[in-house]
Amino acid sequence: MQVREVPWDNADAVELRNGQSRDLSARYDSPVTLNEPAPDGVVSMSVLYIDTDDGELPVGCAALVDVTGAEDVFGAARTVEMRRVYVLPEYRGRGYSHALIDETHRIAVERGFEQIVLVSGTLQPESVGLYRSRGYEELQPYGMYQQFETSLFFVKRIVDDTH
Template sequence: MTTIKRTNSDNLDFIKLVKELDIDLGVYYKEEESFYGELNNIDKIKHTIVAYNKEDEPIGCGGIKEFSIKEIEIKRMYIKPNYRGQGIASIILNELENWSSELNYEKCILETLKEKPYAIAFYEKNKYNEISNFGEYAKAKNSVCFEKTLK
């Protein structure tokens, strides 16, 4: 059984999972690591989710960060490799969307890497539509961006 905890970026389990995510992403960033590293700073992420397994071990995370008055950005989605394919990412994403709605945001936006087709397929499966790269990702050649209107 997976349990979900709403927290913030000071949560030690969230910080630990983000460090694992950064190691995982290092393979993709190559010469762009400093660019993406700045954009992935967790200090500005006020709302985070940590998923736990039945032994109460942290197994996945995600966060939301305000992008505009109406838009919230999904950030730092990560599932430990041995827990992937079990629907945990969808549980986290759904909880982030619900929390965004509760905070009165109208749309979720996000960025992922073109070199991660499994991530692209995941967001498409969860009804995200590809959009032009936004904000600081506008000129990032390795990025692909998505949005989803909340109900």
């Protein structure tokens, strides 16, 4: 297993993000957004690869976007938002999401961020459980998803804390 940073438009990253979009669309009965353009402030796009008999297989992804100062709720801390955390359904429950989160935390700390924020939702109980188990705490609603009552918002201080 290896997590590598790749360009936003890397074919493996695009396919994984599209898979996540389809998954969320089915859960929330919302439109599918495919081939999402890179958001402003992208810090990192990571893909998790596992070794198989046929070579490397991309099974998960996660992105970091600099949102420092974008919302009052973030305060003055250098803030990065973790987005597009996704593991293919058939590979869940094997610790790959933990590996992705560990790598995003490492990258965020290495690049001088003080906290990570993220948005999840009530119809993603496995994700919410994962974030809470990793020390994320609830945060006041922010951004475009605050309009949806199914949205949940989290924050984790990461200064001197890579887990």
